[in-house]
Amino acid sequence: xxxxxxxxxxxxxxxxxxxxxxxxxxxxxxxxxxxxxxxxxxxxxxxxxxxxxxxxxxxxxxxxxxxxxxxxxxxxxxxxxxxxxxxxxxxxxxxxxxxxxxxxxxxxxxxxxxxxxxxxxxxxxxxxxxxxxxxxxxxxxxxxxxxxxxxxxxxx
Amino acid sequence: xxxxxxxxxxxxxxxxxxxxxxxxxxxxxxxxxxxxxxxxxxxxxxxxxxxxxxxxxxxxxxxxxxxxxxxxxxxxxxxxxxxxxxxxxxxxxxxxxxxxxxxxxxxxxxxxxxxxxxxxxxxxxxxxxxxxxxxxxxxxxxxxxxxxxxxxxxxxxxxxxxxxxxxxxxxxxxxxxxxxxxxxxxxxxxxxxxxxxxxxxxxxxxxxxxxxxxxxxxxxxxxxxxxxxxxxxxxxxxxxxxxxxxxxxxxxxxxxxxxxxxxxxxxxxxxxxxxxxxxxxxxxxxxxxxxxxxxxxxxxxxxxxxxxxxxxxxxxxxxxxxxxxxxxxxxxxxxxxxxxxxxxxxxxxxxxxxxxxxxxxxxxxxxxxxxxxxxxxxxxxxxxxxxxxxxxxxxxxxxxxxxxxxxxxxxxxxxxxxxxxxxxxxxxxxxxxxxxxxxxxxxxxxxxxxxxxxxxxxxxxxxxxxxxxxxxxxxxxxxxxxxxxxxxxxxxxxxxxxxxxxxxxxxxxxxxxxxxxxxxxxxxxxxxxxxxxxxxxxxxxxxxxxxxxxxxxxxxxxxxxxxxxxxxxxxxxxxxxxxxxxxxxxxxxxxxxxxxxxxxxxxxxxxxxxxxxxxxxxxxxxxxxxxxxxxxxxxxxxxxxxxxxxxxxxxxxxxxxxxxxxxxxxxxxxxxxxxxxxxxxxxxxxxxxxxxxxxxxxxxxxxxxxxxxxxxxxxxxxxxxxxxxxxxxxxxxxxxxxxxxxxxxxxxxxxxxxxxxxxxxxxxxxxxxxxxxxxxxxxxxxxxxxxxxxxxxxxxxxxxxxxxxxxxxx
Numbered sequence: 001x002x003x004x005x006x007x008x009x010x011x012x013x014x015x016x017x018x019x020x021x022x023x024x025x026x027x028x029x030x031x032x033x034x035x036x037x038x039x040x041x042x043x044x045x046x047x048x049x050x051x052x053x054x055x056x057x058x059x060x061x062x063x064x065x066x067x068x069x070x071x072x073x074x075x076x077x078x079x080x081x082x083x084x085x086x087x088x089x090x091x092x093x094x095x096x097x098x099x100x101x102x103x104x105x106x107x108x109x110x111x112x113x114x115x116x117x118x119x120x121x122x123x124x125x126x127x128x129x130x131x132x133x134x135x136x137x138x139x140x141x142x143x144x145x146x147x148x149x150x151x152x153x154x155x156x
Numbered sequence: 157x158x159x160x161x162x163x164x165x166x167x168x169x170x171x172x173x174x175x176x177x178x179x180x181x182x183x184x185x186x187x188x189x190x191x192x193x194x195x196x197x198x199x200x201x202x203x204x205x206x207x208x209x210x211x212x213x214x215x216x217x218x219x220x221x222x223x224x225x226x227x228x229x230x231x232x233x234x235x236x237x238x239x240x241x242x243x244x245x246x247x248x249x250x251x252x253x254x255x256x257x258x259x260x261x262x263x264x265x266x267x268x269x270x271x272x273x274x275x276x277x278x279x280x281x282x283x284x285x286x287x288x289x290x291x292x293x294x295x296x297x298x299x300x301x302x303x304x305x306x307x308x309x310x311x312x313x314x315x316x317x318x319x320x321x322x323x324x325x326x327x328x329x330x331x332x333x334x335x336x337x338x339x340x341x342x343x344x345x346x347x348x349x350x351x352x353x354x355x356x357x358x359x360x361x362x363x364x365x366x367x368x369x370x371x372x373x374x375x376x377x378x379x380x381x382x383x384x385x386x387x388x389x390x391x392x393x394x395x396x397x398x399x400x401x402x403x404x405x406x407x408x409x410x411x412x413x414x415x416x417x418x419x420x421x422x423x424x425x426x427x428x429x430x431x432x433x434x435x436x437x438x439x440x441x442x443x444x445x446x447x448x449x450x451x452x453x454x455x456x457x458x459x460x461x462x463x464x465x466x467x468x469x470x471x472x473x474x475x476x477x478x479x480x481x482x483x484x485x486x487x488x489x490x491x492x493x494x495x496x497x498x499x500x501x502x503x504x505x506x507x508x509x510x511x512x513x514x515x516x517x518x519x520x521x522x523x524x525x526x527x528x529x530x531x532x533x534x535x536x537x538x539x540x541x542x543x544x545x546x547x548x549x550x551x552x553x554x555x556x557x558x559x560x561x562x563x564x565x566x567x568x569x570x571x572x573x574x575x576x577x578x579x580x581x582x583x584x585x586x587x588x589x590x591x592x593x594x595x596x597x598x599x600x601x602x603x604x605x606x607x608x609x610x611x612x613x614x615x616x617x618x619x620x621x622x623x624x625x626x627x628x629x630x631x632x633x634x635x636x637x638x639x640x641x642x643x644x645x646x647x648x649x650x651x652x653x654x655x656x657x658x659x660x661x662x663x664x665x666x667x668x669x670x671x672x673x674x675x676x677x678x679x680x681x682x683x684x685x686x687x688x689x690x691x692x693x694x695x696x697x698x699x700x701x702x703x704x705x706x707x708x709x710x711x712x713x714x715x716x717x718x719x720x721x722x723x724x725x726x727x728x729x730x731x732x733x734x735x736x737x738x739x740x741x742x743x744x745x746x747x748x749x750x751x752x753x754x755x756x757x758x759x760x761x762x763x764x765x766x767x768x769x770x771x772x773x774x775x776x777x778x779x780x781x782x783x784x785x786x787x788x789x790x791x792x793x794x795x796x797x798x799x800x801x802x803x804x805x806x807x808x809x810x811x812x813x814x815x816x817x818x819x820x821x822x823x824x825x826x827x828x829x830x831x832x833x834x835x836x837x838x839x840x841x842x843x844x845x846x847x848x849x850x851x852x853x854x855x856x857x858x859x860x861x862x863x864x865x866x867x868x869x870x871x872x873x874x875x876x877x878x879x880x881x882x883x884x885x886x887x888x889x890x891x892x893x894x895x896x897x898x899x900x901x902x903x904x905x906x907x908x909x910x911x912x913x914x915x916x917x918x919x920x921x922x923x924x925x926x927x928x929x930x931x932x933x934x935x936x937x938x939x940x941x942x943x944x945x946x947x948x949x950x951x952x953x954x955x956x957x958x959x960x961x962x963x964x965x966x
Contacts, residue, residue, distance in 0.1 A: 035185035036178015038401075040348050041434035045889035048348060076178035090176040094168045097855040100863065101651025102175030103348035103401030109176060128897040135889060137346045137402050138651045140866030141897045142904055143859055 007068045009034075010078030018065040025049045025060040027068075028075060036076040036106050040135075047134030050107035051075045057114035059133070076106035079113065089113055089151040098147030100138030108134045112148045120156055124149070161758065162660045162670055163918045166855040169656035170675065171399075171649060180399040183352040183368050188427035191354065192221055192259040194420045195266035196413060196430070197273050198440060199248035199255055202509040202882035203282035203295065206247060206255065206275060213272040214258055219265040222423040223273070225256045229419050232382045234410060237313065238302040240475035240512070242382075242415040247280065249297050249474035250511055251883050252440040254412045259420040259428045283310070284882055286448070286469045286506035297474055297507040312472045312505035316483035318491055318811030320559035321498030326463035330454030334534035338451065338527035339949035342471075342877035343444040344437075345516050346894050349401015351441055352431030355417040361388050363421075366396040367414050370407035370648050371688035374624075376680045378410040382418060397678030400650035404867075405515035406441060407650070408690055409477045413440070438887030442477055442514035443877050445470045449527040453496075459541045459549045463498035466490050466527070470505045473512030480505055481623060482520030484806050485616075485691075488815065489524050489929075492558035493615040494532070494550035499559055501811070509882045517864070518925045519691065521616055522871060522932065526950065529612035529933035533940065542586065543937065544577045547613060552821065554911075561804075561812040564819055566911035568847030569613060572823035575845035575907050576611050580825045585609045589830075589942040606832060607840070610937025611825040612930035618849065618913070618921030619817025620693035620801045627693075628800040630684025631701035633662070633709050635793040637785060639760050639778035641668055643705075644676040646686025647698045652924045653856030657695035658702060660852050661917050665706035667757030668777065684796060692820070692922030695852060697799055699917025704797035712793050713780060714752035717762050720783050721755070722746045724775045742772060802915065817915040820922060822846035824865065824930045826938040832961060835954030837873060837939060838902075845907040846926060850919030854908075857923055861906045864927015870895045872932035874951050 001020040006013065009032065016031050025042075028034045028051070037060055040048030044062040051060045052074040079087035086094070089112050099105050108131055115122060115130030122130065127148045128141070136144060174180045211223045226245035234240045244253045256273045260266040283289040289297070289310040297310055327333065353367035363383060369375045372395040379393040400407070413430050420428040432440060452465040472480060483503040490501045536546035548570060556564045577583075589606040620627050632644040643662045649655045655675040663670040677683055686698075726746035733739050756765045763774040784791050801817040827840040844861055851857050874893045878885040886892040912919035932950055940946045945960040 029185075034178075035181070038182070038349070039184055040350075040401075041889060043434065043888055043890075045434075046348065076176075080177050084177070086173065086176060090173075093176045094172040097166075097168070097172075097859050099169065099172045099175045100653070100859055101348065101400060101402040102171065102180050103182060105175050106178045125901065128901060131897045133896075135346075135348065135894060135896055137348055137404070137867065137894060138863045139859055140862035140864075140895075140904070141900045142862040142866075143855070145897070 003066060005065060005069045007070060008072040010074055020066060022065045023061050024051070024063040024065050024068055027065045028060060034075055034077050038103055038106055040103065047111060048104050048107040050110040050134060052110055052114055055117060057111050076109060079109065088154040089116065092151035092154065093147040096147040096150050097143040098139065104134055104136040108136065108144060112151060116152055116155055120152060122152060160664055160918060162664045164851045164854060167660065167670055167853065169653055169856055170659055171655055182349050182401050183354065183366065183398045184349065184431055186354060186366060186398060188354060188356060191427040191429055192261060192424055193263045193266045194257055194259045194417050194428045194430040195270045196254050196416055197256040197270045199251055199253035201248055201277050201279050202251050203280040204248050204277035205280060206244065207278055208276040209256055210274040211256060214269040217265065217269045217272060219261040220258055220269045221426060222259040222420050223256065223269065224419050224423060230385050230387065232385045232415050233302065234378065234412065234415065236476045236478050236480055239298055242412045242419070250509055252511055254416060257416045257420060259424050282509035282882060284508055284510055286471050286508060289506045289508045297509060310507040312476055312480055312507055314480045314505055316487065316503040318487050318499060318501040318560060320491065323463045323465050323498045323500040326498040327454055330462045331457040332535060332539040333452060333454040334531055334538050335452040336531055336534060336948060338449045338530060340447045340523045340526055341950055342446045342879065343516060343871060343875055344877050344892060345404040345406050345443070347402035347404060347406060350432045350434060350437040351406060351411065351413065352429065353414045353417045354427055354429040355421040356427035357421055361391050363391065363393040363418060364396070365393060365414065365418065366398055368400055368403065368407055369395065369397060370403050370650060370690055372397050372648065372678065372680050373646060373685050374688055375410050379418065382415055386422060395680045397648055400648065403650040404517045405519065408515045408688065411441070435887045438892065439884045442479065442512050444516035445472065445479055445482065445513040445523065447523040451527045451531045453531055453535045455535055455539055459539050459546050461494055461496040461550045464490065464496045465500045468503045470503060471508050471510055472505045473508060473510045475512040477512060477514040479514040482515060484623065484815070485621065486520040486524035487560060487806070487811060488562065488617065489521060489528055489615045491560035492562050493528060493613060494547065495552060495556070497559065510879060511882070511884065517867065518929050521614070521925070521929045525612065525614055525929050526932050529930055530936055530946065530948070533937045544573060544582050544611060547573050552615065561814050562819060563814045565915060566818065566847070566849065566913045567821055568909040568911045569821040571909045572821055572845040572847055573613065575909065576823045576825035576843050579843040579905055580609050580827060582609060585827065586941060604832065605829045606942040607827065607829045608938045608941030609825060609827045610934050610939070610941050611823055612933035612937060613823045614821065614926050614929040616820050616926045616929055617691050617816035618820030619803060619915050620697050620922065621691035621815050622803045622805045623691065624687050625805065626687050626800065627803060628798055629686040629697040629701050630796060630798045631698060631705045632684050632794065632796045633705040635709065635781055637778060637782050639668065639672055639776065639781060641666060641673050642676050643673055643702060644683050645698050646683045647677060647694045648689040649677060650689065652694065652860060653853060654689065654694040656856050657852045658698050661699040662702045662706060664918065665703040666709060668760050672760060692924035692926065694924065695920060696916060696922040697801060699920060701797045701799035703917055704799060705795045708795035708797065709793055710757060711752065712795065713757065713762065713777065714755040716780050716784050717755050717775065718750045718752050720780055721750055721762065721775055722748050724779050725773050729772060818849065818913045818921055820847060820926050822926055822930065824934040826934045828935060828938040828942055830939055830942045830957065832943060835957035837952065837957070839869065839935065841902050842904045844927070845909055846923065847909045847911050848923050849913040849916040849921035850910050851908050852918065852920050857908060858906050860923050861927040862904055864925065865904055865931050866895050866900055868928040868931020869935070871928065871950060872935040872952055876951050
């Protein structure tokens with residue numbers, strides 16, 4: 001079954017014709033060509049596909065595309081401002097070495113955004129919990145946590 | 157030590173902004189016009205004859221453009237000893253064997269088509285342990301070798317052996333001996349970005365393949381060989397490397413899926429993309445080998461190591477990758493970590509019907525250091541010497557030549573040991589948890605938690621490793637009209653920080669600011685040759701090549717400056733005079749031809765060595781470059797260098813050879829708390845001190861060590877690729893547990909010991925792999941200190957601890 005869905009993507013209205021079995025991740029990557037959201041496992045285990053739906057972080061690989069009707073979706077591309085101005089969380093990841101191979105990074109940053117929107121002053125334990133659904137094999141998380149700590153400071 | 161401008165700073169890595177913005181392009185993100193999607197049909201048996209393959213239904217499915225099997229494509233042999241075939245004919249030897257593949261207009265149709273392929277098998281008896289595989293009358297995995305000669309057993313014909321001194325004699329005279337058996341499991345590298353490739357042909361039948369590899373130039377060679385097998389002898393391959401979502405050794409071999417994308421592209425005449433999904437990454441890509449080790453070590457009454465005897469068995473799986481050469485690196489710590497005069501080492505590699513294995517970060521070193529460093533603690537205990545003191549007594553020293561012929565240049569091992577001991581407050585904390593050291597405060601009998609500290613060290617290649625005949629890398633430096641420098645390299649950035657290290661070394665060596673450097677890599681058609689990014693060699697070899705190329709560029713720049721420098725200075729002063737009439741042009745000889753040796757360059761300015769800080773008498777690099785480009789019969793500045801480190805291949809007959817130009821040492825220590833009721837291990841703190849030669853980028857080097865440690869924590873405590881009769885049981889991140897952020901709820905302190913190695917670029921050694929090497933034994937030794945039981949097969953799960961505590965109580 002196909003249906004046209006309408007939603008707000010990074011502040012812009014979009015309409016896409018989608019098949020019922022497609023997940024939001026596939027719509028973002030294959031139909032809308034926003035490949036910043038990564039497909040790491042397709043099973044909701046690694047968090048590389050994390051995006052915000054109405055401000056909540058979700059695994060877009062498990063989120064049925066039909067469900068996004070009328071909602072507002074923010075992806076990693078949506079955090080970059082005019083003139084390629086990075087969001088303070090993105091800047092912090094650059095500054096503090098929170099990036100190595102970079103494959104987990106977009107999802108990690110979206111989880112960090114959801115966390116800091118909800119809790120602008122998180123403890124390290126709260127940061128670790130906030131990114132518990134985002135796996136990283138390169139960094140050992142140490143500099144990712146440094147990055148989020150720094151982002152929290154710059155956003156306050 | 158010399159003061160540097162950029163070496164040792166924390167400048168953010170150049171690839172970070174694109175990565176945080178989601179703009180870096182991984183294989184998953186790339187699309188070509190007309191591209192088809194490939195899908196592979198894998199075996200349903202661990203060992204079976206292929207009776208028949210029926211592809212007719214798949215071929216008729218609308219949207220399918222090509223269906224291939226081993227029966228309708230040319231035979232392409234792959235692997236270190238050519239014992240593997242891209243598509244299998246006759247029989248399958250492991251669950252993941254590729255029996256057919258399709259290319260279709262979208263991934264859903266490709267998947268449906270693969271389901272429609274029917275394969276009839278006749279199951280054969282199979283073997284799943286090296287012990288069973290070595291039994292008489294065990295079923296043969298390979299009936300013939302690559303040359304068609306009959307085989308009589310399941311031994312992989314890659315024997316590794318090293319003998320120094322007289323171990324038997326040393327055994328007789330040793331005062332203390334410790335003997336035990338240890339095991340390591342299969343481990344999945346767990347790259348966040350799975351493997352994949354896109355292959356296409358041009359109209360002259362040359363191949364363009366974009367693929368997830370660490371060895372673009374060796375891959376080019378492999379693929380050209382495949383083209384020859386396909387009847388395209390003389391045709392060429394251009395390998396493009398996309399942004400890599402981690403690699404950790406998975407890109408050291410070329411894989412069946414890459415060749416299948418090539419075969420499908422050739423058959424369909426369209427670009428074909430194959431990207432493994434997560435389950436396929438687990439089940440169809442090669443993990444790290446499992447090992448079984450029997451180790452005996454002895455020392456004299458003062459704790460000096462007298463001998464070491466190590467026998468290892470590796471489960472190779474059904475085919476042979478470069479992973480079969482990991483014993484060459486295992487030989488390093490086994491022969492040379494700590495000073496031991498008498499060594500016997502032998503490795504047996506055995507074919508089984510398990511998944512075939514390949515390299516992973518550390519290239520065998522974690523598997524070797526695990527038994528070695530656990531057994532060092534056992535020997536220290538037998539000799540009643542504190543394990544830290546025991547390691548100090550036997551520590552390697554600078555300028556030592558080990559029995560294997562490793563020429564140790566710099567060696568910071570003693571400093572590493574002391575740093576870890578100090579940071580852990582070793583003297584206060586060691587031996588407080590155990591009943592044996594003193595009456596227990598908290599012991600297994602009492603229940604509750606017990607604390608302990610442990611340490612383990614490492615020795616690894618730090619100056620590349622001559623695994624192949626060449627250990628070289630090329631660099632091209634190309635300067636443009638604006639003073640920008642393209643540093644063109646054959647090396648590969650896979651997350652480790654290669655681009656950052658190379659940019660800083662290039663900037664430092666040339667005398668420009670790092671923002672002027674652009675690293676260009678990942679294209680065999682335009683980048684200079686490199687043997688591969690492995691063995692922690694990227695920054696070491698490319699850095700040395702960059703210093704050579706920068707030196708050549710400086711010579712050319714200063715040659716040009718000899719004529720143009722003073723006139724350029726004069727015209728800039730005249731410009732200034734026009735803007736500011738009060739400005740007085742100093743009286744100098746502006747027509748003077750200078751000698752090139754009079755110049756130096758830093759921060760994009762050429763200046764006089766004799767007058768380095770004069771802001772009036774200097775010229776921007778780009779002015780000289782433009783002058784060179786725009787004058788009649790001008791010139792350009794493009795330099796190249798090819799660096800081959802002063803190291804040797806290991807002589808397979810003697811097991812000797814100075815494998816690396818320099819060696820990296822390190823010590824890691826853990827403080828743990830073990831809950832004796834639940835068996836749960838909590839790491840309280842972790843300390844690592846590594847002799848890195850010289851820090852190039854403080855941020856990325858720490859990132860490498862942190863990342864290595866956490867992968868090592870996974871190896872120590874939770875990771876295991878489980879199989880049952882050759883089939884993987886946990887092909888996902890729910891059942892295959894890698895550490896997540898909440899697991900790393902303890903401080904990790906990393907200390908870089910700088911020994912300024914004479915062979916390293918600005919003194920630096922390679923650091924990519926070592927972070928993971930001694931982590932597991934450090935944790936195990938801490939657990940033993942806490943509760944007095946030793947777990948000898950990784951991972952150290954709560955179940956094993958509870959079992960061992962119960963056993964101890966009996």
